[in-house]
Amino acid sequence: AIMTPRLLSSLIAKHKELVTKYYKPLDDAYKGRYRIFTLPKKPAWKPDNRIALNYAKYISDTFTGFFLGIPAKLSVADEESEAVKEYVEYLDSYNSQDMVNSELAKISSNLGTAYEMYYNDEDGEVGTLCLSPMEAFMVYDDSILGHEMFFVRYTKGADNIERGSYSDDSIVRHFELKGGIHWTDEETQHYFGGVPVTEYPHNTERMSIYEDSLSAIDALNKSVSEKANDIEYFSDAYLKIVGPKIGQ
Numbered sequence: 001a002i003m004t005p006r007l008l009s010s011l012i013a014k015h016k017e018l019v020t021k022y023y024k025p026l027d028d029a030y031k032g033r034y035r036i037f038t039l040p041k042k043p044a045w046k047p048d049n050r051i052a053l054n055y056a057k058y059i060s061d062t063f064t065g066f067f068l069g070i071p072a073k074l075s076v077a078d079e080e081s082e083a084v085k086e087y088v089e090y091l092d093s094y095n096s097q098d099m100v101n102s103e104l105a106k107i108s109s110n111l112g113t114a115y116e117m118y119y120n121d122e123d124g125e126v127g128t129l130c131l132s133p134m135e136a137f138m139v140y141d142d143s144i145l146g147h148e149m150f151f152v153r154y155t156k157g158a159d160n161i162e163r164g165s166y167s168d169d170s171i172v173r174h175f176e177l178k179g180g181i182h183w184t185d186e187e188t189q190h191y192f193g194g195v196p197v198t199e200y201p202h203n204t205e206r207m208s209i210y211e212d213s214l215s216a217i218d219a220l221n222k223s224v225s226e227k228a229n230d231i232e233y234f235s236d237a238y239l240k241i242v243g244p245k246i247g248q
Contacts, residue, residue: 001141003150003166003173005181011152012177015137023111023134026208029056029217030110036221047232051225055217056210060109063209068105071098095128103130104200112206117153118196119172138199148195169194 001007028034034052042048074092076085091097100116107114107130115131115138136153140146154164154177162177163184171187190196202209210217 001149003168005175005183008152008166008175009177009181011137011139011150012154015152018137019134023132025214026056026111026211027132027134029054029210029214030060032057034221035218036225039222042229047229047236049225049228049232051228052221053217053224055213055220056110059210059213060106063109064102064105068102072101091126094125097128100128100130107132108200108202109209112203112208112211113199113201115151116198116200117151118192120190138195138197148197151195151197167196172196 032052032054034054036050036052039050074088074097076088104114104116111133113133115133115136117129117131117136119127119129121127131153135155136151138148139150139152141149148169150166150168152164152166154162154175156162163174164177165172165174167173167190170189172190173187174184175181176184
């Protein structure tokens with residue numbers, strides 16, 4: 001398949017819809033932005049506590065800590081040359097790979113998947129970049145093996161214009177979204193011998209680790225908030241006795 005502005009525009013539109021409906025609620029949960037804060041306000045004379053218990057973050061951070069609290073150790077087969085081993089160790093150090101791996105694990109557990117993109121930096125070195133599925137996506141073919149076809153990433157700049165790039169198995173090309181797709185350069189060979197990205201799905205279904213717990217967390221947040229409202233309401237209540245005389 002050949003990437004065209006029309007195809008790229010269609011893919012990005014579908015991805016934005018997925019971000020809004022699926023990824024953003026999961027990301028909001030990890031950052032403590034729950035439904036309890038968007039519920040209608042109560043009358044001014046009623047207590048209106050909004051308390052969130054961020055179990056989504058607790059679940060994700062605990063899993064990531066157990067998974068990569070001790071960093072993954074990178075090794076090279078004994079039969080490989082010493083030069084290969086030294087180069088692999090150099091790349092690992094150059095890209096702070098332990099930090100990249102930790103971020104990949106966190107994003108994957110939060111959103112169900114994460115991407116590691118490879119590129120050549122301004123010094124000609126191979127760099128690695130961790131990307132969230134909220135800003136990037138992979139396109140697979142419909143074969144039984146599901147081969148990678150394209151990888152697309154885009155983000156909005158300070159000038160409020162979205163810019164990004166797409167890669168296939170041989171080239172990379174940049175674009176901007178400004179009333180449609182506009183190429184901003186010519187195709188450039190990347191020489192990675194395949195789509196220069198690895199996807200790290202959290203599971204086969206690409207489900208967040210806390211996705212099926214969000215309704216329970218929302219219910220718990222509402223219960224705790226209402227309990228705080230009840231306590232505050234009764235502690236502020238006044239007792240008025242009408243009719244009978246009260247002795248000293």
